[in-house]
Amino acid sequence: MAPTTRQPAEHPDPPAAVPPPPARGKGRPRSAAADLAILDATREALAELGWGGLTMGDVAQRAGVAKTTLYRRWPSKSELVVDAIASLFDQLECADHGSLQADIEAVVARFAELLSLPETQAALLALFAEGTRDLHLRRRIRERIVQPQKVLVQLGLANAQARGEMDPELDPAGAEEEIDIIFDTIAGTVEHRLLVSGEPVTPDWVRRFATLLLNPFPGLLH
Amino acid sequence: MAPTTRQPAEHPDPPAAVPPPPARGKGRPRSAAADLAILDATREALAELGWGGLTMGDVAQRAGVAKTTLYRRWPSKSELVVDAIASLFDQLECADHGSLQADIEAVVARFAELLSLPETQAALLALFAEGTRDLHLRRRIRERIVQPQKVLVQLGLANAQARGEMDPELDPAGAEEEIDIIFDTIAGTVEHRLLVSGEPVTPDWVRRFATLLLNPFPGLLH
Amino acid sequence: MAPTTRQPAEHPDPPAAVPPPPARGKGRPRSAAADLAILDATREALAELGWGGLTMGDVAQRAGVAKTTLYRRWPSKSELVVDAIASLFDQLECADHGSLQADIEAVVARFAELLSLPETQAALLALFAEGTRDLHLRRRIRERIVQPQKVLVQLGLANAQARGEMDPELDPAGAEEEIDIIFDTIAGTVEHRLLVSGEPVTPDWVRRFATLLLNPFPGLLH
Amino acid sequence: MAPTTRQPAEHPDPPAAVPPPPARGKGRPRSAAADLAILDATREALAELGWGGLTMGDVAQRAGVAKTTLYRRWPSKSELVVDAIASLFDQLECADHGSLQADIEAVVARFAELLSLPETQAALLALFAEGTRDLHLRRRIRERIVQPQKVLVQLGLANAQARGEMDPELDPAGAEEEIDIIFDTIAGTVEHRLLVSGEPVTPDWVRRFATLLLNPFPGLLH
DNA sequence: AACTAAGCGAGACGGTACGTCCGGTCTTTCC
DNA sequence: GGAAAGACCGGACGTACCGTCTCGCTTAGTT
Numbered sequence: 002m003a004p005t006t007r008q009p010a011e012h013p014d015p016p017a018a019v020p021p022p023p024a025r026g027k028g029r030p031r032s033a034a035a036d037l038a039i040l041d042a043t044r045e046a047l048a049e050l051g052w053g054g055l056t057m058g059d060v061a062q063r064a065g066v067a068k069t070t071l072y073r074r075w076p077s078k079s080e081l082v083v084d085a086i087a088s089l090f091d092q093l094e095c096a097d098h099g100s101l102q103a104d105i106e107a108v109v110a111r112f113a114e115l116l117s118l119p120e121t122q123a124a125l126l127a128l129f130a131e132g133t134r135d136l137h138l139r140r141r142i143r144e145r146i147v148q149p150q151k152v153l154v155q156l157g158l159a160n161a162q163a164r165g166e167m168d169p170e171l172d173p174a175g176a177e178e179e180i181d182i183i184f185d186t187i188a189g190t191v192e193h194r195l196l197v198s199g200e201p202v203t204p205d206w207v208r209r210f211a212t213l214l215l216n217p218f219p220g221l222l223h
Numbered sequence: 224m225a226p227t228t229r230q231p232a233e234h235p236d237p238p239a240a241v242p243p244p245p246a247r248g249k250g251r252p253r254s255a256a257a258d259l260a261i262l263d264a265t266r267e268a269l270a271e272l273g274w275g276g277l278t279m280g281d282v283a284q285r286a287g288v289a290k291t292t293l294y295r296r297w298p299s300k301s302e303l304v305v306d307a308i309a310s311l312f313d314q315l316e317c318a319d320h321g322s323l324q325a326d327i328e329a330v331v332a333r334f335a336e337l338l339s340l341p342e343t344q345a346a347l348l349a350l351f352a353e354g355t356r357d358l359h360l361r362r363r364i365r366e367r368i369v370q371p372q373k374v375l376v377q378l379g380l381a382n383a384q385a386r387g388e389m390d391p392e393l394d395p396a397g398a399e400e401e402i403d404i405i406f407d408t409i410a411g412t413v414e415h416r417l418l419v420s421g422e423p424v425t426p427d428w429v430r431r432f433a434t435l436l437l438n439p440f441p442g443l444l445h
Numbered sequence: 446m447a448p449t450t451r452q453p454a455e456h457p458d459p460p461a462a463v464p465p466p467p468a469r470g471k472g473r474p475r476s477a478a479a480d481l482a483i484l485d486a487t488r489e490a491l492a493e494l495g496w497g498g499l500t501m502g503d504v505a506q507r508a509g510v511a512k513t514t515l516y517r518r519w520p521s522k523s524e525l526v527v528d529a530i531a532s533l534f535d536q537l538e539c540a541d542h543g544s545l546q547a548d549i550e551a552v553v554a555r556f557a558e559l560l561s562l563p564e565t566q567a568a569l570l571a572l573f574a575e576g577t578r579d580l581h582l583r584r585r586i587r588e589r590i591v592q593p594q595k596v597l598v599q600l601g602l603a604n605a606q607a608r609g610e611m612d613p614e615l616d617p618a619g620a621e622e623e624i625d626i627i628f629d630t631i632a633g634t635v636e637h638r639l640l641v642s643g644e645p646v647t648p649d650w651v652r653r654f655a656t657l658l659l660n661p662f663p664g665l666l667h
Numbered sequence: 668m669a670p671t672t673r674q675p676a677e678h679p680d681p682p683a684a685v686p687p688p689p690a691r692g693k694g695r696p697r698s699a700a701a702d703l704a705i706l707d708a709t710r711e712a713l714a715e716l717g718w719g720g721l722t723m724g725d726v727a728q729r730a731g732v733a734k735t736t737l738y739r740r741w742p743s744k745s746e747l748v749v750d751a752i753a754s755l756f757d758q759l760e761c762a763d764h765g766s767l768q769a770d771i772e773a774v775v776a777r778f779a780e781l782l783s784l785p786e787t788q789a790a791l792l793a794l795f796a797e798g799t800r801d802l803h804l805r806r807r808i809r810e811r812i813v814q815p816q817k818v819l820v821q822l823g824l825a826n827a828q829a830r831g832e833m834d835p836e837l838d839p840a841g842a843e844e845e846i847d848i849i850f851d852t853i854a855g856t857v858e859h860r861l862l863v864s865g866e867p868v869t870p871d872w873v874r875r876f877a878t879l880l881l882n883p884f885p886g887l888l889h
Numbered sequence: 890a891a892c893t894a895a896g897c898g899a900g901a902c903g904g905t906a907c908g909t910c911c912g913g914t915c916t917t918t919c920c
Numbered sequence: 921g922g923a924a925a926g927a928c929c930g931g932a933c934g935t936a937c938c939g940t941c942t943c944g945c946t947t948a949g950t951t
Contacts, residue, residue, distance in 0.1 A: 028926025029916040035928090051356045056906065067929045072908070101443070126352035129419050133344055134273040139421060147419065161443075168442040179441060182431055185416045186408060193411025197351050197369065199361060200403070209404055215440045219401060220390040221323070221383075250895020251947045257897090278937065289898040294939065476923080495800045500911065511924040516913065545887070570796035573863050577788055578717045583865060591863065605887075612886040623885060626875055629860045630852060637855025641795050641813065643805060644847070653848055662881045663845060664834040665767070665827075694900025695942045701902085722932060733903040738934070 031074070038064040039071060043085035048119035052082070052127035079131045079138050082124050087145035089115060095153045101161040105211045108153050109191060113202035116195050126196055147188075154184045186214065253296075260286040261293060265307035270341035274304070274349035301353045301360050304346050309367035311337060317375045323383040327433045330375050331413060335424035338417045348418055369410075376406045408436065482508040483515060487529035492563035496526070496571035523575045523582050530568050531589035533559060539597045545605040549655045552597050553635060557646035560639045570640055591632075598628045630658065697740070704730040705737060709751035714785035718748070718793035745797045745804050748790050753811035755781060761819045767827040771877045774819050775857060779868035782861050792862055813854075820850045852880070 042063035046055045057078060061068045075081035093111065098104050115121055128146075132139035158180065161167045190210065194200055213219070264285035268277045279300060283290045297303040315333060320326050337343055350368075354361035380402065383389045412432065416422055435441065486507035490499045501522055505512045519525040537555060542548050559565055572590075576583035602624065605611045634654065638644055657663065708729035712721045723744060727734045741747040759777065764770050781787055794812075798805035824846065827833045856876065860866055879885070 026926080027918065027924070029918095029928075031927065052352060053356065057908080058906070067931095068908085069910090069930090070928065073927075077908095101440070122355055126348050126355065130274060130348035130352050133348065133418055134275070142419075166444060168444060178428075178431070181420070181422070182428070182435060185420055186412045186432070186435065188419070189411030189413070189415025190408045191411070193414065194407045196355055197364075197410070198403070198407055206404070209400070210408070213404060213408065213436070215443060217439055218323075218437045221437060222388060222390060249893075249949065251897080251949090253896065279939080280937070283898095287898095289900090290939085291899090291941090292897060295896080299939090479923090496796060497800070501913080502911070509924095511926090512913085513915090513925085514923060517922085520913095522912080545884075566799055570792050570799065574718060574792035574796055577792065577862055578719065586863075610888060612888060622872075622875070625864065625866070626872070626879060629864055630856045630876070630879065632863070633855035633857070633859030634852045635855070637858065638851045640799055641808075641854070642847070642851055650844075650848070653844070654852070657848060657852065657880070659884045659887065661883055662767070665881060666832060666834060692900080693898070693944075695902075697901065723934085724932070727903095731903090733905095734934085735904085735936095736902065739901075743934095 032070075035064065035066050035070055036074065039066060039074070039081070040085045040088060043081055044089075044120045047082065047085070047123045051123040055082070057081075079128060079135065080141065082128060083138070083141050083145055086121060086124050086128065087149075089118065089121060090146050090149045093149050093153055095156045095160075097160050097164075100164075101157065101166050102211050102215055104157040104160060105187070105214065106207050108157060109187060109207050109210060110202070110204070112150065112188065112191050113195060113207070116191060117202075122196065125192070150188060151180070151184050154187065155180055158183075183214070254292075257286070257288050257292055258296065261288060261296070261303070262307045262310060265303055266311075266342045269304065269307070269345045273345040277304070279303075301350065301357065302363060304350060305360070305363050305367055308343060308346050308350065309371075311340065311343060312368050312371045315371050315375055317378045317382075319382050319386075322386075323379065323388050324433050324437055326379040326382060327409070327436065328429050330379060331409060331429050331432060332424070332426070334372065334410065334413050335417060335429070338413060339424075344418065347414070372410060373402070373406050376409065377402055380405075405436070479508070479510050479514055480518065483510060483518070483525070484529045484532060487525055488533075488564045491526065491529070491567045495567040499526070501525075523572065523579065524585060526568050526572060527582070527585050527589055530565060530572065531593075533562065533565060534590050534593045537593050537597055539600045539604070541604050541608075544608075545601065545610050546655050546659055548601040548604060549631070549658065550651050552601060553631060553651050553654060554646070554648070556594065556632065556635050557639060557651070560635060561646075566640065569636070594632060595624070595628050598631065599624055602627075627658070698736075701730065701732050701736055702740065705732060705740070705747070706751045706754060708732075709747055710755075710786045713748065713751070713789045717789040721748070721789075723747075745794060745801065746807065748794060749804070749807050749811055752787060752790050752794065755784065755787060756812050756815045759815050759819055761822045761826075763826050763830075766830075767823065767832050768877050768881055770823040770826060771853070771880065772873050774823060775853060775873050775876060776868070776870070778816065778854065778857050779861060779873070782857060783868075788862065791858070816854060817846070817850050820853065821846055824849075849880075 039060060042060045043055070046060050046063060050056075050059075055078065057071055058068055060081070061071045064071075071081070075084070093115075095104065095108065098107050116125065125146075128138075128142055132142050158167065158176075162169050191202065194202060194206070200206075261282065264282045265277070268282050268285060272278075272281070277300065279293060280290060282303070283293050286293075293303070297306065315337075317326065317330065320329050338347065347368075350360075350364055354364050380389065380398075384391050413424065416424060416428070422428075483504065486504045487499070490504055490507060494500075494503075499522070501512060501515060504525070505515050508515075515525070519528065537559075539548065539552065542551050560569065569590075572582075572586055576586050602611065602620075606613050635646060638646060638650070644650075705726060708726045709721070712726050712729060716722075716725070721744065723737055724734055726747070727737045730737075737747070741750070759781075761770065761774065764773050782791065791812075794804075794808055798808050824833065824842075828835055857868065860868060860872070866872075
């Protein structure tokens with residue numbers, strides 16, 4: 002999904018269930034090609050120059066587009082980058098690997114893979130940082146980037162239940178909070194490992210981490 | 224601790240145990256008061272304006288100092304902010320609360336408390352983001368901010384061993400990796416909870432999180 | 446006279462006496478009302494915002510017309526303004542007031558009156574300035590604005606001859622040059638007085654000026 | 668006189684009799700060389716590109732100066748150009764050529780010469796046009812460009828009186844108004860001839876024009 | 890007491906990106 | 921095929937910070 006027909010001061014219209022009428026505008030319609038070119042250019046520039054080095058003017062130039070066109074669609078660098086990065090997270094999926102451990106390992110590995118792309122690496126923390134001040138941005142980040150990851154965790158747990166690995170009565174009660182805590186743990190840990198500690202996420206590390214989550218603390222007596 | 228006698232193109236002098244000789248310079252010595260004023264001004268500006276809004280010129284003005292003075296001590300905004308934030312992390316300590324669970328809860332709570340300060344909130348992720356591109360900065364962040372937290376985890380585990388809660392033979396072998404993984408988990412999770420998900424860290428959440436770490440996955444059969 | 450049936454890249458068709466055949470085109474004919482609305486809007490905008498503040502988009506909006514329509518008729522802002530201002534100069538006329546002095550005073554007063562309109566005031570010098578660089582524009586200015594004034598001078602002199610105030614043999618020889626010099630003097634002086642010096646043109650001043658032209662220098666002995 | 672030490676929001680300090688103390692500023696003093704380079708660059712750009720084509724950025728580049736530096740000294744294109752052009756008018760002088768006719772011819776010729784410079788040609792009318800809307804600008808134009816010319820006329824008339832060509836009693840009474848009218852006539856006529864009619868100012872034309880001023884209307888009977 | 894060397898406040902400097910605004914062109918749909 | 925709407929490209933605008941520089945002054949230790 003990409004923002005093909007955004008309006009100037011549009012609010013992100015959360016569910017946007019029905020694209021009302023397709024907004025049969027009167028004038029010349031916005032170029033869909035431009036949107037793609039801009040998002041591509043943004044990712045390219047991010048990978049090359051990083052968040053700090055990324056310039057609206059530069060993105061416009063790479064996309065072969067006037068700066069005006071860019072600002073007509075995205076009100077700021079942050080919002081543009083959210084969309085550019087978000088598209089990378091759209092492809093997340095959760096196959097059933099037969100056990101909760103395997104599923105978690107798969108999710109962690111996939112997430113680490115995404116975070117290893119130079120464009121993500123450059124942008125993610127910067128976006129989160131911006132988001133601490135800008136509520137609107139934070140909402141967009143959550144919708145477009147965080148939520149897609151979270152559903153993976155939810156799916157994984159549901160699969161585990163279906164396989165009989167987990168207590169089937171868990172859901173209704175505290176599940177919401179439990180899922181949140183697990184999700185924050187998985188996402189936060191991988192991010193911290195890769196982006197703060199700067200250590201690689203190897204298959205071995207993934208295994209250890211998943212084990213830590215599912216089993217008692219290693220070395221703990223009783 | 225504050226950088227009271229740094230020289231212009233100084234390397235960060237890792238342990239800096241002894242300010243070698245105090246560099247008995249010939250000219251007028253640097254004003255120690257200025258350093259404090261600048262760091263205070265930096266924290267104040269961070270809390271007020273956030274990372275993006277913070278300006279070297281503004282900090283200088285708040286500190287009643289010329290921009291030159293500022294640049295004579297810190298080579299860039301990022302380095303300045305590292306030092307300003309780092310001083311907040313110097314006060315971390317780890318008392319023995321009688322059990323590993325209690326100790327972890329204390330560490331998590333303390334860390335969450337620090338991350339709830341407006342100046343930390345505004346700066347931490349931004350610093351991490353900058354650090355992904357700037358190796359020198361990343362090193363400084365690790366020394367001044369990350370490491371002080373990590374020793375807490377190490378200390379906590381040592382205490383647990385001393386109390387007999389843990390297998391005393393654990394250390395030498397894979398402990399290093401194990402500590403890393405635990406540390407990334409604790410730090411990353413709290414950061415993600417507070418700064419990305421934007422949810423508060425309540426005592427209840429702390430208890431749940433510590434429990435998740437120390438025990439098998441909740442609801443997991445077998 | 447207004448440009449009721451101009452084509453996009455049309456040359457200015459100097460006399461345009463007869464709109465040749467009405468150019469029986471195939472599609473929808475151009476709206477004559479639009480021309481008037483545009484010119485009115487232009488004058489209004491000029492009076493309000495001045496030359497520098499006048500925008501094609503703004504004019505279009507005031508006229509309730511699309512920018513396209515505007516550009517279909519006039520190739521540029523300058524040309525549009527020439528026509529808008531020119532229509533004000535169409536109404537110039539020269540009655541016979543009985544003496545050359547009286548005729549000159551009438552012409553000067555009428556010209557000063559035109560130059561006191563806010564729209565003229567805002568546009569005239571700006572047009573002249575543009576004209577110094579754009580030959581095509583200069584030609585149009587001359588045709589539409591300067592020439593109509595000049596014929597008044599010619600007419601005045603002809604009347605004077607008819608009344609016997611002037612040597613009837615003057616014409617054929619150096620008259621052309623003489624008329625030019627007189628015209629530049631009258632037009633230039635009034636413009637300078639009003640638009641550069643910024644002083645008003647009072648009846649008294651008009652009388653003094655006409656006297657200066659027709660008589661020897663005041664105070665000159667011999 | 669050139670603006671070597673102007674302050675940011677400085678008013679033109681009309682007589683500026685005493686440069687109070689030389690304004691012993693505290694910081695780094697403004698570069699005097701920059702002023703000259705900028706004014707030179709402005710004249711060069713004017714001659715090359717005309718008023719409309721002149722760009723602050725371009726001037727800065729030609730002068731080898733940052734745009735900021737330019738705006739620190741002049742608040743707008745117009746003010747900058749006034750100063751750039753004004754310096755050309757500083758060199759005006761009025762020698763005594765022995766007769767009023769000769770003096771007038773000299774003044775007219777000199778003025779025409781100035782108006783024939785490409786930079787003046789491009790800028791003068793545009794400045795006047797801007798001046799019709801901007802009172803502050805108009806004042807500056809008058810001080811720096813118009814006034815220097817006017818004193819020439821005053822000087823010429825004084826010389827004529829000294830030579831006995833004119834009624835020595837003329838001055839005190841209506842002289843002020845008489846000088847204004849003569850000045851507007853000379854300046855306005857030359858400007859109109861050169862910049863609006865676009866005809867050259869030849870020695871022959873100068874002679875005819877001076878004659879028109881000093882003698883009765885040519886061809887007029889009685 | 891004079892000299893020297895550095896720190897210091899102030900503010901100008903060359904750069905670079907910003908986000909906005911217009912001029913003029915184009916592409917759509919409706920009439 | 922004219923007209924309204926509005927997206928589009930290009931380019932200048934004036935502002936804001938950056939990090940460096942150049943001043944004149946202050947504050948030490950060294951002679």
